Amino acid sequence: MKPPLSPPRLSLTQRFITSLVPRSLAEDMERHSRAWKIRCCTCGAERSIWDVGGIRYKAYSKGKYTLIRCVSCGCLRRAEVYDSRRPGTR
Numbered sequence: 329m330k331p332p333l334s335p336p337r338l339s340l341t342q343r344f345i346t347s348l349v350p351r352s353l354a355e356d357m358e359r360h361s362r363a364w365k366i367r368c369c370t371c372g373a374e375r376s377i378w379d380v381g382g383i384r385y386k387a388y389s390k391g392k393y394t395l396i397r398c399v400s401c402g403c404l405r406r407a408e409v410y411d412s413r414r415p416g417t418r
């Protein structure tokens with residue numbers, strides 16, 4: 329029997345991690361990861377880290393950059409990572 333509330337498609341990383349931790353922690357991680365945004369430095373497209381299949385939890389670094397596969401550009405781009413709940417960090 330599958331649980332009635334089957335989660336939306338998760339990335340492998342998300343499935344792996346959320347299967348290891350208690351549900352409450354997994355939900356907290358998801359909230360956290362949704363609040364963190366990455367923005368393509370080339371075209372400005374913005375998505376939450378959760379949406380791109382990532383997990384960010386208890387990490388409060390400033391001015392961090394990462395490489396993503398931008399859906400708008402269609403290739404690997406440098407992207408800015410920031411916490412959307414804290415406008416000052418951008």
Ligand SMILES: [Zn+2]
Pocket residue numbers: 368369370371372373398399400401402405
């Ligand atoms: Zn882009």
